[in-house]
Amino acid sequence: MLSTLxxxxxxxxxxxxxxxxxxxxxxxxxxxxxxxxxxxxxQLTNTAMVFPDAPLPHPQVPGGRMWYGFPAAYDFRTPPDFxxxxxxxxxxxxxxxxxxxxxxTSQIPLERTVLAGFSQGGxxxxxxxxxxxxxxxxxxxxxxxxxxxxxxxxxxxxxxxGSFDPVVPIEQAHRARAALDQQGQPVTFQxxxxxxxxxxxxxxxxxxxxxxxxxxx
Numbered sequence: 001m002l003s004t005l006x007x008x009x010x011x012x013x014x015x016x017x018x019x020x021x022x023x024x025x026x027x028x029x030x031x032x033x034x035x036x037x038x039x040x041x042x043q044l045t046n047t048a049m050v051f052p053d054a055p056l057p058h059p060q061v062p063g064g065r066m067w068y069g070f071p072a073a074y075d076f077r078t079p080p081d082f083x084x085x086x087x088x089x090x091x092x093x094x095x096x097x098x099x100x101x102x103x104x105t106s107q108i109p110l111e112r113t114v115l116a117g118f119s120q121g122g123x124x125x126x127x128x129x130x131x132x133x134x135x136x137x138x139x140x141x142x143x144x145x146x147x148x149x150x151x152x153x154x155x156x157x158x159x160x161x162g163s164f165d166p167v168v169p170i171e172q173a174h175r176a177r178a179a180l181d182q183q184g185q186p187v188t189f190q191x192x193x194x195x196x197x198x199x200x201x202x203x204x205x206x207x208x209x210x211x212x213x214x215x216x217x
Contacts, residue, residue, distance in 0.1 A: 005052045005053060005055060006032070007051055008050070009048065009049070010036060010049045011049075018048045018106075018108060019046040020048070020112055020213065020214040020217065021048045021049075021102075021113040021114070022044065022114045022116060022210055023102070023114070024050075025095075025116065025117030025121030025125060026051070026054065026117075026118060026121050027117075027118045027119030027122075027141075028064075028067070028119060028120040029058045029061040029064040029065075029066060030064060030118075031063060031065050032051035035051050035118065035198075036051040041203050042203055042210075044207060044211065045211065045214065047210060048108065050102065050106075052098060054121075055090070056069075067087075067088065067091040067095075076167065076168050076172055077169070081145070083147075088145065091124070092124070092128055099113070099115070110132050110133050111217075113134055113135055114135055115134055115136075115138070116206065117139060117142060118142070118198060119141050119167065119168060123143050126143075126144055126145075126148075127144075127145050130150070130152065130185065131152055132152065133152060134153075136155050136157065136158070136210075137155065137157045138157075138159075138160075139157070139176075140159075140206075141161055141165055142159070142161075142168065142176070143168050143172040143173070144176045144180075147179075148180050148182070148183045148185075150184050151185050156186075156213060157185055157187050158190070159173060159187050159190070160192060160202050160206070161189075161191055161192070162194035162196060165195055165196045166196060167195075173191070188209070
């Protein structure tokens, strides 16, 4: 299966020496450009950042993208179970292929790649990332699609979630953390007094996580 995901890169490939690659997945109805604007504020050393667009157009947001649709009236008050959705299965396959292709084209192996995501992108990070030999994962305001699976290799995982998140309630993050821990995936968990957003404090925590990881690789 060929991957057709489009992506933005920061900095441009080859501009600086690279020790680490950070891939960040956007949320439902957003796009790569929405998150790419945050790249300069992370101030990461010798780290390439890549922001792919989800493969599906959003039905209500002009220019928005999504990894899959949500069931009618779904509000995250019950545990999600999206496994049967064909659009999720397609996006999962495309993202997996794209990440493998990215490792080849960037010449940065998956073992030196961190996969991160916000909201629906965070859910994709937990879903796809655990089944790849990544250096690490970051889930921002995310959730599990369904049953947690054990990671294919050891790696650190950072979860950041807002105590007052009105979209994905904090209980979903607590549930995901417990399920991942049961599968042998230790989680560094940060609960912040914020809503469904990426704040300067969130960026600072992400940057510290990536820099600590870069120095150990």
